[in-house]
Amino acid sequence: MALICSLSNEVPEEPVISLTSKHVFEKRLLEKYITENGTDPINGEPLSDEQIVPINTTPVQRPRPPTATSIPAILKILQDEWDACMLHSYTLRQQLQMTRQELSYALYQHDAACRVIARQDKEVTAAREALATLKPQAALAAQQPAAPAPVPVHVAAPAEPARPEPMEVETQLVPIGLSEEVLQQLQQTHVKLTSLRKKRGKEMPEGLPTAQQLKHYTQTSSHPGLHSASLPGILCLDLLPNSKRTVTGGADRNIVVFDKEAEKIVCTLKGHTKKVTNVVAHPNEKTIISASPDSHVRIWDIEGESCKHTLRIHDGPVTGLSLHPTGDYMLSCSADQHWGFSDIGTGKLLCKVADQSVSHGLTCCQFHPDGLIFGTGTSD
Numbered sequence: 001m002a003l004i005c006s007l008s009n010e011v012p013e014e015p016v017i018s019l020t021s022k023h024v025f026e027k028r029l030l031e032k033y034i035t036e037n038g039t040d041p042i043n044g045e046p047l048s049d050e051q052i053v054p055i056n057t058t059p060v061q062r063p064r065p066p067t068a069t070s071i072p073a074i075l076k077i078l079q080d081e082w083d084a085c086m087l088h089s090y091t092l093r094q095q096l097q098m099t100r101q102e103l104s105y106a107l108y109q110h111d112a113a114c115r116v117i118a119r120q121d122k123e124v125t126a127a128r129e130a131l132a133t134l135k136p137q138a139a140l141a142a143q144q145p146a147a148p149a150p151v152p153v154h155v156a157a158p159a160e161p162a163r164p165e166p167m168e169v170e171t172q173l174v175p176i177g178l179s180e181e182v183l184q185q186l187q188q189t190h191v192k193l194t195s196l197r198k199k200r201g202k203e204m205p206e207g208l209p210t211a212q213q214l215k216h217y218t219q220t221s222s223h224p225g226l227h228s229a230s231l232p233g234i235l236c237l238d239l240l241p242n243s244k245r246t247v248t249g250g251a252d253r254n255i256v257v258f259d260k261e262a263e264k265i266v267c268t269l270k271g272h273t274k275k276v277t278n279v280v281a282h283p284n285e286k287t288i289i290s291a292s293p294d295s296h297v298r299i300w301d302i303e304g305e306s307c308k309h310t311l312r313i314h315d316g317p318v319t320g321l322s323l324h325p326t327g328d329y330m331l332s333c334s335a336d337q338h339w340g341f342s343d344i345g346t347g348k349l350l351c352k353v354a355d356q357s358v359s360h361g362l363t364c365c366q367f368h369p370d371g372l373i374f375g376t377g378t379s380d
Contacts, residue, residue, distance in 0.1 A: 003057060005029065007041060015055040020045045027054065126230035129252065132270050175351045178341075182329075182350065189326050190372035197369060226265065228252035231275075238281045238288075247288055249276030255290050257302055267305045271298055278321040280330070282344075289330055289344070293317035297332050299344055309347030313340040320364040325371040333376050335361030 005012045005026040014027040021042035030052060033041050040047040066073075227234060227250035236249040244261040255269040255276055269288070278291040286302040297318055299309040314334030322331040329350070333339040338354040339362060364377040 003055065007033070013059075015057055016052045017055055018042070018047060019051045019053065020047055024055065025052075027052070122230060126228060129228055129230075129254070129270075134273075175340075175349050178350050182343075185326060185328070186324075186372060189324075190370045193325055193370045221260075223258065223260075223263070226250070226256045226258055227254060233275075235275060235277050236279045238279050240281045241283045247279045247281050249279040249290055251275040253292070255279060255288065255300065257288070267302060269300050269305065269307070271307050271310070272296065274317075278318065280321050280323050282323065282327060284327050287344070289321055289323065291318035291321050291332060295334070297321070297330075297342070299347060309344075311342055311347060311349065313342065313349055313352065314338055316361065319362060320366075320376070322365050322367045322374065324367055325369065331365050331367060331374055333362035333365040335363075335379070337361055339365060339376055 002011050003015045003024045004010070005015070006023040007025055007029045010026075012024065012026040015024050016027045016030060017024055018030070018040050020040045023042050025041075030041070031049065034047055034049060034052075038047070039045060226248055231250070231252040233251035234248045235251060238247045239245075240247060240257075244259060245266060246258050246260060248256050248258065250256070253270070253272045253275060255272075257266040257269070258264075259266050269290075272290065272292040272294055273296075274292045274294040276290050276292050280289040282288070287308075288300040288302060290298050290300065292298075295312060295314050295316060295318060297311040297313055298307050299311070300306070301308050311332075313332055314336050315338075316334045316336035318332055318334050320331075320333040324330060328344055330342055330344055331339060332342065336354075337358060337360070338352055340352045341350045342348065343350055358378060360378040360380040362376050363379050365374060367374045
């Protein structure tokens with residue numbers, strides 16, 4: 001009596017019996033079924049490899065099936081195998097297409113997540129910059145009393161006040177007048193510079209480029225990212241003499257000192273509450289003067305990365321700055337129709353003047369190269 005496999009209905013080469021259903025199976029078929037399902041194929045009860053028992057029988061030589069005894073029959077078998085392979089290939093292609101779609105969806109999610117993270121990082125950076133700008137202003141407001149109203153200009157000759165320690169202070173709006181010492185210094189500088197200028201005027205400066213050379217000037221480098229990306233825009237620029245450094249003021253309320261040779265930011269000066277519209281680099285000292293529509297003029301120390309003086313000279317936006325050739329004094333103008341002359345070292349306002357015949361605000365100011373006269377522009 002031959003044993004018949006309950007799965008294939010053929011005589012098994014290695015018959016085994018299941019202890020749960022008591023049925024005979026081909027060993028390799030049953031082991032594969034257990035691996036995939038873990039149950040008995042007949043009654044569905046849990047079944048493991050330890051619960052199958054091999055049956056010792058006489059090896060059976062299975063005859064060749066009648067369909068494989070002729071060439072046409074063999075060709076039919078090969079055709080069936082080919083069809084099965086094609087169906088399997090089609091199934092694999094479908095699975096590959098589904099996998100590609102899942103991968104595309106996962107990549108889209110990753111890209112969207114990266115965009116959200118970048119936006120959040122940008123917002124956090126902007127918030128930190130705003131907080132860093134507000135902190136010195138809050139400390140300054142807590143320490144300093146309110147500035148008094150402006151008083152009429154008068155010329156006096158008091159003793160020159162002592163220079164304070166380098167620290168951030170907001171100077172009171174009280175002109176102290178031009179002393180004889182200051183007037184004498186201005187006059188001496190004027191005489192000296194006038195004589196030098198007249199000598200230079202007789203000859204063309206050496207190394208001065210010609211108009212043809214200027215036409216061939218091209219851009220050699222570009223340095224984006226000096227100021228905040230949330231408030232883009234560089235509104236003013238100046239060069240530090242005898243160095244490869246530039247000073248820029250931006251709409252982000254910051255002043256940036258950039259080293260062109262090292263291609264890095266040396267320092268970022270923060271303190272203005274509005275955009276920085278004017279910056280002037282001192283020719284002999286590591287000092288920067290800045291102005292803003294927040295009505296303040298600030299004098300900065302580059303090495304200490306701090307503000308030495310905060311001058312509340314004007315009641316309106318400060319629109320222009322100019323450094324006197326002596327390097328000790330500066331001129332500022334404002335939309336409030338006033339111009340002011342101040343001492344950089346002491347942070348004191350020496351005089352403040354308004355032309356009553358002018359009904360428009362001042363937009364710019366500039367000293368003459370000799371330093372004794374200056375000009376201003378108006379909004380009309």
